[in-house]
Amino acid sequence: MQQETEIAAAVAVGSRRRGRRKPEYLPGESRRIGYLYVAPAFIIYAAFNLYQLGQGVNISFYNWDGLTPGTWVGLANYREFFTDPSIRETYMHVLELMVFYALAPIAIGLSLAVMLSRIRIRGLTFFRMLLFLPMVITDIVTAVAWVWIYGSSANIPGHPEGPLNVVLKAVGLGRFIPTEGWLGNFHTALPAVGVFGMWGGFGFSLILFLAGIMKIPSSLYEAARVDGANAWHEFRAVTLPGLRYELQVVLVLSVIGTLGTFDEIYVLTSGGPGTETSVPAWQIWSRLFNTGQVGSAAALGLIMMVIVFAVTYTLNKLLERGAGD
Amino acid sequence: MDLRCSGRVTRIRAVAGSQGPAIARTIWEVSMRQRVRFTRRAGVLALISTLALAAMSCTPGSKVTHKSAPPVPTITGVTETGPITLTIWDQESGQVSRIWDQLNTEFEQKYPNVTIKRVNRDFGELKTLLKLAMSGPHPPDVVEANQGWPDMGQLVKAGLLLPLDNYAKAYGWDQRVSENVLSVSRWTPDGTQFGTGELFGYTTMGEIVGVYYNKTILDKLGLSLPTTFAEFEQALATAKQAGEIPIEFANSDGFPGIHEFATIQDQTDTETYLTDFIFGLQGNQLSFDTPENIQAATTIQDWVNKGYFTPGFGGAGYDDAVNLFAKGEGLFMITGNWIVQNLGAKNTNFGFFLMPSMQTGGTAVGTGGAGFPLSIAAGSQHPDAAAAYIDWMTSDHAAQMLVPTGEIPLATGVTTSIPTGTVLSDVINAAASASASNAIVPYEDWATPTFYNTLVAGIQELMAMRLTPQEFVSQVEEDYSKFQSSRA
Numbered sequence: 001m002q003q004e005t006e007i008a009a010a011v012a013v014g015s016r017r018r019g020r021r022k023p024e025y026l027p028g029e030s031r032r033i034g035y036l037y038v039a040p041a042f043i044i045y046a047a048f049n050l051y052q053l054g055q056g057v058n059i060s061f062y063n064w065d066g067l068t069p070g071t072w073v074g075l076a077n078y079r080e081f082f083t084d085p086s087i088r089e090t091y092m093h094v095l096e097l098m099v100f101y102a103l104a105p106i107a108i109g110l111s112l113a114v115m116l117s118r119i120r121i122r123g124l125t126f127f128r129m130l131l132f133l134p135m136v137i138t139d140i141v142t143a144v145a146w147v148w149i150y151g152s153s154a155n156i157p158g159h160p161e162g163p164l165n166v167v168l169k170a171v172g173l174g175r176f177i178p179t180e181g182w183l184g185n186f187h188t189a190l191p192a193v194g195v196f197g198m199w200g201g202f203g204f205s206l207i208l209f210l211a212g213i214m215k216i217p218s219s220l221y222e223a224a225r226v227d228g229a230n231a232w233h234e235f236r237a238v239t240l241p242g243l244r245y246e247l248q249v250v251l252v253l254s255v256i257g258t259l260g261t262f263d264e265i266y267v268l269t270s271g272g273p274g275t276e277t278s279v280p281a282w283q284i285w286s287r288l289f290n291t292g293q294v295g296s297a298a299a300l301g302l303i304m305m306v307i308v309f310a311v312t313y314t315l316n317k318l319l320e321r322g323a324g325d
Numbered sequence: 326m327d328l329r330c331s332g333r334v335t336r337i338r339a340v341a342g343s344q345g346p347a348i349a350r351t352i353w354e355v356s357m358r359q360r361v362r363f364t365r366r367a368g369v370l371a372l373i374s375t376l377a378l379a380a381m382s383c384t385p386g387s388k389v390t391h392k393s394a395p396p397v398p399t400i401t402g403v404t405e406t407g408p409i410t411l412t413i414w415d416q417e418s419g420q421v422s423r424i425w426d427q428l429n430t431e432f433e434q435k436y437p438n439v440t441i442k443r444v445n446r447d448f449g450e451l452k453t454l455l456k457l458a459m460s461g462p463h464p465p466d467v468v469e470a471n472q473g474w475p476d477m478g479q480l481v482k483a484g485l486l487l488p489l490d491n492y493a494k495a496y497g498w499d500q501r502v503s504e505n506v507l508s509v510s511r512w513t514p515d516g517t518q519f520g521t522g523e524l525f526g527y528t529t530m531g532e533i534v535g536v537y538y539n540k541t542i543l544d545k546l547g548l549s550l551p552t553t554f555a556e557f558e559q560a561l562a563t564a565k566q567a568g569e570i571p572i573e574f575a576n577s578d579g580f581p582g583i584h585e586f587a588t589i590q591d592q593t594d595t596e597t598y599l600t601d602f603i604f605g606l607q608g609n610q611l612s613f614d615t616p617e618n619i620q621a622a623t624t625i626q627d628w629v630n631k632g633y634f635t636p637g638f639g640g641a642g643y644d645d646a647v648n649l650f651a652k653g654e655g656l657f658m659i660t661g662n663w664i665v666q667n668l669g670a671k672n673t674n675f676g677f678f679l680m681p682s683m684q685t686g687g688t689a690v691g692t693g694g695a696g697f698p699l700s701i702a703a704g705s706q707h708p709d710a711a712a713a714y715i716d717w718m719t720s721d722h723a724a725q726m727l728v729p730t731g732e733i734p735l736a737t738g739v740t741t742s743i744p745t746g747t748v749l750s751d752v753i754n755a756a757a758s759a760s761a762s763n764a765i766v767p768y769e770d771w772a773t774p775t776f777y778n779t780l781v782a783g784i785q786e787l788m789a790m791r792l793t794p795q796e797f798v799s800q801v802e803e804d805y806s807k808f809q810s811s812r813a
Contacts, residue, residue, distance in 0.1 A: 059385045063811075065774070067460055067483030069386040184577050184640015186789050272579065273639050274786035289453045291775040292479060294385070 473771020665731025
């Protein structure tokens with residue numbers, strides 16, 4: 001009885017308090033005060049990102065060497081994107097790299113994850129950590145190691161030889177090694193960069209896929225087996241649909257990552273031989289720092305940003321829609 | 326909001342369902358579903374960008390003020406008595422770098438109130454970082470800025486270097502070296518004309534690019550020193566036939582290819598054309614797309630096809646190639662005086678000559694001239710002390726220490742004892758004779774701000790048969806004419 005009164009009093013107090021406040025809000029409903037909460041993050045973002053973005057947009061309309069006052073050229077730097085074959089070339093290279101950076105890691109990661117989930121091995125955590133390691137170490141560091149693996153020099157007697165070539169020769173595949181070395185040959189340089197990216201990328205997708213598979217209720221597999229499904233059917237009907245979100249994350253992240261490829265190009269090939277491994281981010285850097293084409297670099301950077309936005313948006317929406325069906 | 330939107334989607338789905346491929350439909354629906362949210366977000370973004378733009382819509386780059394030359398100092402040397410720190414940026418390496426350290430220490434001993442802070446970077450790094458460092462609020466005092474449009478030209482144009490004419494007068498620099506050593510560091514103050522005007526850099530050490538040869542291999546093949554270009558090509562063929570590498574070469578670094586090409590081009594073109602072209606003296610009147618340059622490009626491809634260069638040169642590093650040549654691989658190596666220190670100045674097994682002319686009895690022309698000059702930053706707090714430092718680094722004392730590394734003394738009256746028959750004496754003599762007959766052509770990568778990168782990529786592709794000689798010269802000409810038009 002006494003308890004009830006207390007509750008009633010509390011409710012009365014509460015309602016009186018609420019009554020004084022106007023207007024009334026439901027939890028989670030948007031309020032003006034929200035802007036205040038957002039302000040610190042927004043101010044930092046604006047000061048360190050938006051302002052520079054605006055500056056970049058401004059610079060992109062000029063022909064500027066980075067030192068002396070620029071001259072207004074309007075949209076000329078943007079027009080260059082459609083007329084300069086060397087820019088188109090960088091995007092073709094990125095498309096080729098996507099096979100190695102996005103598609104291959106997904107294929108390898110998926111098949112390894114399925115295999116690992118079907119068999120029990122001791123020390124799985126250890127192997128998982130091992131496979132994830134390339135993701136954790138900075139690209140710059142691992143790229144330096146890969147320069148050594150490929151052999152930094154041509155495949156000529158007397159020149160230093162990389163472990164990859166030593167192994168290939170030991171197993172009798174020496175005749176496939178290009179004389180210019182893997183990174184110096186016009187045909188193998190870009191795939192060699194790609195293999196590096198593949199090595200760095202598949203651990204990430206593997207970990208995500210493994211986690212995803214564990215999330216799939218085992219009852220689904222049991223049901224599939226009761227229905228007489230073989231391993232392929234299981235994969236097709238249970239595993240793959242269950243991994244939809246992981247696939248989406250890996251695909252989107254790796255595609256964005258490929259578009260932004262820079263570190264490994266800087267260390268492995270410097271965009272060479274010729275311009276064979278030149279990618280957009282590398283070209284932007286080179287125009288900015290090496291050849292003093294700051295306006296053009298800004299325009300290309302902004303175009304790249306828009307492309308990344310568009311690709312991410314489309315991919316996300318396509319995959320989301322797929323999930324809805 | 327969501328309700329309104331989903332209603333729209335259904336309607337559109339009904340319309341689109343009958344036509345259009347699935348993917349296009351997807352994108353369409355997705356964009357419609359998101360339209361309201363997207364429009365608002367885009368609106369906010371547009372607003373912010375507009376505001377940001379409005380706030381900054383101004384020409385990038387600060388107004389350039391060109392400092393005039395400081396007055397002629399009445400007393401030379403470091404006259405300030407308080408503690409001074411001079412920051413020096415250079416790109417020296419190996420033995421030369423060690424000599425620089427020693428010279429710096431001696432300078433500090435001479436002027437105890439001076440501390441030298443040396444920042445040593447490699448050629449490529451310096452190229453990338455120098456402009457940033459010089460345009461910052463605390464630039465280094467003395468820098469090694471490469472001559473030509475890409476580096477020194479840009480710095481002069483931006484008013485970041487100090488004219489040195491009055492220092493040259495006070496220290497007598499202009500009396501010590503010939504005018505063509507100075508002219509490659511001369512610019513009109515606004516940086517629009519190269520080769521005339523005020524002095525922005527000074528050096529007394531020179532460079533020359535030519536042909537090194539291995540005497541043992543030459544004797545073994547029964548060859549004598551080629552005196553014409555045809556004889557040189559004959560020697561290449563003989564070496565190839567005998568299973569020797571005719572020209573030790575590695576081009577993954579890019580710059581060696583420029584020297585290889587220029588050494589041939591120096592013979593196909595006239596010295597006047599090349600100098601005018603590089604200095605940009607005739608603007609767009611000169612073209613890279615000439616029969617002579619196509620001939621040079623064809624020759625270099627011909628040599629590649631005949632296997633005259635180290636196999637796999639495209640992937641090999643320059644330093645490795647120099648080491649292998651020093652160890653006895655390859656009959657010839659086409660490169661500059663700077664590898665003398667790797668071969669050993671007193672080595673008598675190697676010799677050096679300038680690429681012989683295509684005409685019998687013609688003058689051999691080589692690429693080179695003044696080495697990396699020293700310049701003073703316009704923002705230096707101690708320009709007088711910096712000038713005293715430059716004078717020290719270009720003194721006869723410095724030259725005597727540097728000559729054994731293969732650096733060529735350009736100042737008059739420098740006496741160094743060089744044993745005859747050594748590779749060093751060959752290099753010094755070749756440079757002296759070329760200088761005497763006015764047969765030294767500047768480095769071609771000076772020609773436009775982007776020429777170094779254009780040449781590196783172009784020559785790599787030319788030598789990998791990915792470009793025809795005609796495509797190569799057209800590609801290079803595009804860069805040249807674009808820059809010359811922008812100057813006009």
